[in-house]
Structures are given as structure tokens and as C-alpha cells.
Amino acid sequence: MSPKLKLLREVISNIFSRPATIQYPREPAAVSSEYRGLHYPDLNKCIGCSLCMVDCPANAIKMVKLPPDYTNPKNPRGIYPVVDYGKCVFCYQCVFVCPVKAYITSNKFDMADYVTHNSQALSLKTIRKGDKG
Amino acid sequence: MAKYVEVPVGPQHPALHEPIMLRVKLDGEVVEGVDIVTGYNHRGVEKLGEKNSWVRDIYIFSRICGICNAVHAQTYTQGVEKLMGVEPPPRAKYIRTIVMELERIHSHMLINAVMAEAIGFDTLFMLIMRDRERVMHLKEIITGQRVHADIHIIGGVKRDLKPETAEKVLRVLDYIEARLKHYKKVFEEDYTIRKRLEDVGKISKQEALKHSLVGPVLRASGVPSDVRVDDPYSAYDELKPNIVVRHEGDSLARMLLRWDEALESVRLIRAAIKNMPKGNPVPKAIKRAAGKGEVFSRVEAPRGELIYHIVSTGGPKPYRIKVRTPSFNNIVNSGFAYIGERLADVPVILTSFDPCISCTERVLVVDEKKGLRKWVPFMALSRGEIRVA
Ligand code: SF4
Ligand code: SF4
Numbered sequence: 001m002s003p004k005l006k007l008l009r010e011v012i013s014n015i016f017s018r019p020a021t022i023q024y025p026r027e028p029a030a031v032s033s034e035y036r037g038l039h040y041p042d043l044n045k046c047i048g049c050s051l052c053m054v055d056c057p058a059n060a061i062k063m064v065k066l067p068p069d070y071t072n073p074k075n076p077r078g079i080y081p082v083v084d085y086g087k088c089v090f091c092y093q094c095v096f097v098c099p100v101k102a103y104i105t106s107n108k109f110d111m112a113d114y115v116t117h118n119s120q121a122l123s124l125k126t127i128r129k130g131d132k133g
Numbered sequence: 134m135a136k137y138v139e140v141p142v143g144p145q146h147p148a149l150h151e152p153i154m155l156r157v158k159l160d161g162e163v164v165e166g167v168d169i170v171t172g173y174n175h176r177g178v179e180k181l182g183e184k185n186s187w188v189r190d191i192y193i194f195s196r197i198c199g200i201c202n203a204v205h206a207q208t209y210t211q212g213v214e215k216l217m218g219v220e221p222p223p224r225a226k227y228i229r230t231i232v233m234e235l236e237r238i239h240s241h242m243l244i245n246a247v248m249a250e251a252i253g254f255d256t257l258f259m260l261i262m263r264d265r266e267r268v269m270h271l272k273e274i275i276t277g278q279r280v281h282a283d284i285h286i287i288g289g290v291k292r293d294l295k296p297e298t299a300e301k302v303l304r305v306l307d308y309i310e311a312r313l314k315h316y317k318k319v320f321e322e323d324y325t326i327r328k329r330l331e332d333v334g335k336i337s338k339q340e341a342l343k344h345s346l347v348g349p350v351l352r353a354s355g356v357p358s359d360v361r362v363d364d365p366y367s368a369y370d371e372l373k374p375n376i377v378v379r380h381e382g383d384s385l386a387r388m389l390l391r392w393d394e395a396l397e398s399v400r401l402i403r404a405a406i407k408n409m410p411k412g413n414p415v416p417k418a419i420k421r422a423a424g425k426g427e428v429f430s431r432v433e434a435p436r437g438e439l440i441y442h443i444v445s446t447g448g449p450k451p452y453r454i455k456v457r458t459p460s461f462n463n464i465v466n467s468g469f470a471y472i473g474e475r476l477a478d479v480p481v482i483l484t485s486f487d488p489c490i491s492c493t494e495r496v497l498v499v500d501e502k503k504g505l506r507k508w509v510p511f512m513a514l515s516r517g518e519i520r521v522a
Contacts, residue, residue: 003319011256020263032270034298036277057185057192091192091283096291097419 025110035107036090040119041081042126043070045102048077052094052103060087061094064120070127083119085111137165142479153464153488155471155479162475167468182454187213188419190451191285194441197456199280200240203232204434206285209454211366212430212443213287216423223368225289225414227405230368231302232275232282233432234398234405238309239268240435241391241398244487245316248388251484252329257319264312271302288416299406310399317392320385330385334470334482337382344466347459348437350486353390354382360433372404384485391487422449434459436487464488 001009014020022029031037041052043066053061063079066072081094095103104126111117142155156168178197182190190213195206207229214221221229246261269279275298276282284290320326336346341354351358357376361369377393379386423445430441437459444453463486471482 003315003322004324006315007256007260007319010260020266032274034274034277036283055186055188057189089192089196089281090278091281092277092291093188093192093283096286097188 029109031107031109033107035109036092037106038085038108038111038122039090039092039095039103039105040083040122040126041098041102042104043072043075043080043102043123044126045100046072046075046080046098047100047102048075048079049099050079050081051097051099052081055093055097056088057091057093058087058089060084060089067124067127080123081119082123084116085118086116136160140476142483155483157471157476157479159476162477164471164474164476164479167471167479169465169468171465179454179456182451184450186449187217187287187421187423187451190454191287192283194454194456195281195283195285197458200243201236201434201436201439202280203229203236203276203282203284204432204439205456206282207233207367208430208432208434208439208441209443210285210287211432212428212441213423213451215428215430216426216443216445217287217420218424219288219420221289221416222412222414223410224293224412226368227409228275228290228292228294228414229285230372231294231402231405232272232284233367234402235268235272235275236282237398237435238313238395239265239272240487241395242268242313242316244484245320245388245391248330248481248484249326251480252326254323254325257316261316264309267305267309271305274298274301286416287419290414293414294406294409299409303403303406306399306402310396313392313395313399317389317396320388320392327385329478329481330388330485331383333384333474333478334485335381335383336467336470338380340469341382344469345462346437346466347462348434348487349387349390349394350463350467351437352377353379353386355380358438360431360438364431366432368405371408372401374401384481387485387487423447423451436460437463460486460488 048063050063053063061081061083064082066075066078066080071078083094092105095101095105138159140157140159142157152173154170154173156170157164158166158168178193181193185193191206191210194209195202197205242261242265246258246265249255249257249261272282273279275294276284276292284292320330336350336354338355341351341356346354347358355378357378359374359376360366361374362376375397377390377397379390425445425447427442427444430443432439439459440457442453442455442457443451446452464483467486471479474482
């Protein structure tokens with residue numbers, strides 16, 4: 001079949017087939033589990049070494065103090081990283097470089113919002129109840 | 134003074150990077166000369182590189198271009214590795230190669246799609262872009278993102294290639310290969326496409342060499358030059374890519390050459406997956422300081438030879454990094470190729486150079502005699518729907 005006829009046949013069959021584009025957000029976008037999406041440090045694992053902050057190319061990470069009622073003997077400096085998702089470029093250098101693999105990763109990508117988000121609340125949630133105070 | 138109408142094509146386009154302006158001088162419909170005006174998009178990347186550490190710079194330099202990010206990361210990391218005396222494991226080299234070849238396939242598909250759109254063949258544009266998305270998906274499952282691979286790290290890669298991912302890549306490649314062959318045939322045989330591209334913007338071998346053109350533009354004029362073969366890096370010394378050369382030197386040859394190269398990339402990815410060495414490609418520790426020295430690193434990007442000159446005075450940061458991208462040669466030096474062509478062919482010729490820009494969305498038509506100025510859309514211009522007189 002000549003390529004032009006083949007093209008024409010394809011076009012006609014496309015009229016009756018499902019659209020190739022995804023109707024986001026009415027339908028969830030198909031994102032693979034490998035996708036580099038939202039990530040935040042697990043405070044039970046983080047040792048406060050600041051390596052992730054040093055390597056972040058977007059300066060998206062700030063080290064902040066742990067809450068006063070939480071101490072972690074593994075984290076003598078008492079600091080942990082907070083990721084500003086508005087600045088983050090999702091290169092995952094922080095995830096890669098962390099010596100204790102503290103980052104929890106996900107394939108969540110839809111973070112656009114009217115307010116800016118950071119990882120602080122998510123990280124604080126990782127504190128186990130028994131570890132408090 | 135000769136009387137001519139000057140049509141500035143560009144410099145703004147919201148969709149793609151690298152705004153550029155072509156100031157086209159016309160005698161009626163015929164192009165008498167083209168001034169290529171650049172400098173609209175100074176981002177200070179090289180300076181930013183000097184201010185940041187060796188590791189951070191991998192991500193900074195890979196963001197010079199969205200389409201060719203893995204090759205930018207490759208050129209930078211292979212230079213830095215040479216400077217630091219680090220040798221990445223063989224498996225890492227193969228994974229890098231697979232990612233770069235996927236990038237070549239989707240880059241070539243993109244520009245062929247853009248060409249189809251520029252000549253008014255929107256259906257073909259849609260179909261190619263739909264299939265291109267499959268390649269992007271492969272990049273996503275290998276590296277974690279469909280555009281920015283960010284898989285390079287000094288001394289290896291950040292993720293290993295899982296066997297099930299490799300299998301999926303091979304499966305999708307079968308589909309892609311069939312589609313690439315189909316589209317190549319469409320470009321070869323379609324009357325409309327031939328009419329718009331054949332013998333348009335012809336560049337002879339001598340001209341291509343004289344003006345230092347690189348990449349597919351050079352190869353389409355009959356010069357077999359490819360860094361992957363001339364100066365092999367990563368796994369190319371073992372994979373042995375074939376150089377695709379055409380001799381016609383016109384816009385059609387440049388587009389067809391890209392389809393052939395994409396098919397060659399499919400072969401390379403298959404070979405890379407088949408011959409993938411075992412071992413751990415992910416380095417345990419990253420080297421963070423380099424000694425004194427200078428390196429010159431080059432890679433065959435989808436658009437041609439990409440060069441990095443890295444200077445180190447020792448320590449945690451580079452002293453100077455100079456980047457020479459292939460589009461720079463191909464666009465800035467190619468003004469001669471437009472002369473004698475029609476105005477409506479200007480976008481076709483520009484697109485056939487794969488300029489990494491589509492700054493030419495709108496066109497300001499200046500009628501010097503009447504002093505009139507009128508904005509017209511790029512598409513109307515490329516379809517010959519406007520008359521300048
Ligand atoms: S993913 Fe990259 S940009 Fe985002 S916080 Fe981590 S290192 Fe910074
Ligand atoms: S690199 Fe890991 S351990 Fe160190 S501060 Fe960051 S999250 Fe915590």
C-alpha cells in the first residue's frame with residue numbers, strides 16, 4: 001500500500017478510536033512507578049548531615065531545626081532538610097547522595113497549586129509516636 | 134541602493150528555547166540575503182557553572198537544552214571524569230548510551246514532525262508526535278522523567294537498568310522501528326512533502342565544510358563525520374555505529390537522513406541491551422574535587438558535534454566551562470543557504486537545520502516603500518498565504 005493511502009486509512013480509523021491524549025485532570029495521567037516525583041526525608045532515618053542541601057543544584061533545600069519535643073540520637077545536630085517544591089527540579093540528586101537513604105520517593109507529580117508547598121509537614125508526619133520527647 | 138523589503142523572522146517564540154531572528158531581505162519573493170541575529174536568550178549558564186560545584190553542574194549544564202539534556206550531561210561528565218581520573222563502569226557506559234540514543238530518536242522525530250507542521254501537513258505532525266510519546270515513555274521508565282534524564286553522575290549512572298525495563302524497551306522499539314520506516318517512506322514518496330523540500334536550501338559539500346556546519350546538516354551534504362565514530366565515547370567503540378550519509382544536500386536529504394539515523398539508533402539500543410555488561414553501574418561515592426588541568430570533551434548530539442572546554446584550577450568548582458552547541462554552527466553560519474530561495478521556503482530551510490528554536494512564530498512584515506508594519510503568523514508565512522509586495 002502506498003504510504004499516503006496507509007496514512008489516510010490510519011486517519012480514518014483514528015476518528016473512531018479512543019483519543020491518544022489523556023483527558024487530564026478528568027482522567028488520571030498515566031505516570032510510571034519509576035517517575036521522579038514528590039519526595040521527602042524520613043526523619044527517623046535522617047542524620048542531619050546536610051549533604052543533600054550541599055548538592056541540590058536548585059538551592060531548594062534548607063536545613064531547619066527538629067521540633068523541640070523530638071530528639072533522635074542518630075541526628076546529633078538536630079537538623080533536617082526541608083525541600084521547597086517550587087524550586088525543586090526533581091533531579092533526585094538529594095535522594096541519590098543521602099548516605100542513609102532517608103528520602104521517601106513517590107511518583108506524585110501534580111503539585112501545582114495556589115500556595116507553595118514544602119516537605120516539612122510530610123517529614124514531620126514520619127516521626128513515630130514512640131520516638132517523641 | 135537596491136530596493137528590497139526586509140522581513141524579520143523572529144525573535145520571539147513562546148514554545149521553544151533559543152529565540153533568534155532572521156532578518157530576511159527580499160526582492161519580491163526571492164531572498165537576497167539573511168542576517169542572523171542572536172543574543173536574545175543569554176542565561177549566564179557558563180557563569181552559573183563557575184559558581185557551583187562539579188556535582189551540581191551536571192544538572193545545571195544538562196538544563197541548557199530540554200531535548201538534548203543527556204548529551205549535555207554526557208559531554209560535561211565525561212570531561213570531568215577525564216579531569217578527575219575516574220573511569221565509569223562499562224555497564225554505566227551502556228546505560229548512558231541507551232539513554233542518549235533514545236534521545237536521538239525522539240529529537241529526530243520531533244524535528245521531522247515540526248517540518249511536517251511547517252509545510253502544513255498537520256496530520257503527519259500529530260501522528261509522529263503521538264508515536265514520539267512512546268519513546269519519551271521509555272526514557273521515563275529508564276531514567277525517571279520523560280524529558281530530563283538526569284541519570285549521569287560522576288563515575289557512573291544514578292539508576293541501573295532493570296531486566297524487565299530492558300524487555301519493555303525492546304518491545305516498544307519493535308513498534309517504533311515499524312513506525313520510523315513508515316514515516317521515512319511517507320517523506321520519500323509523498324508528493325506534497327517532496328514538492329516543498331526537494332532542492333530547497335541546497336548546500337554543497339564544499340559549502341558545508343567551508344561554513345563549519347555539523348551533524349545531520351553536514352552528513353546530508355555528503356561528508357561522513359560523526360563523533361561517535363571519529364572519536365568514540367561511552368559504549369560506541371564497542372557498538373560501532375554506522376555513519377549515515379546522503380549526497381543531495383537539500384532539505385529533503387536532511388530530513389530523510391534523520392529518519393535513517395533514528396533507525397540506526399534503534400539498532401544501537403538493541404545491540405546495547407543485548408551486549409550489556411554485568412556489574413554495578415551506580416558509584417558508591419562521588420569524587421568531589423578535581424586537580425589542575427584542562428579538558429576538551431566532545432559528543433555527537435542529535436544536532437551535531439557538541440563541545441565542552443572545561444578548565445580547572447583545582448578544588449571543588451570549575452574555573453571555566455565553555456560550551457559550543459551544534460545549533461550555533463548550523464544556524465549562525467548558514468545564512469548563505471537561504472539566498473535565491475523564496476520567502477515561504479525560509480521556515481522550511483530553517484527547520485531542516487533542526488535549530489532547536491521555533492522563534493519564528495510571528496513575523497513582522499515591513500513595507501519600506503509605504504512604511505507599513507504588519508504582524509503575520511509564522512504558519513501563514515510558511516504556507517505562502519501572505520504576499521509581500
Ligand atoms: S530533587 Fe534535585 S532539585 Fe529537588 S531537592 Fe533534590 S537535589 Fe534539589
Ligand atoms: S543527605 Fe540524608 S541524612 Fe543527610 S541531611 Fe539529607 S536527608 Fe538527612
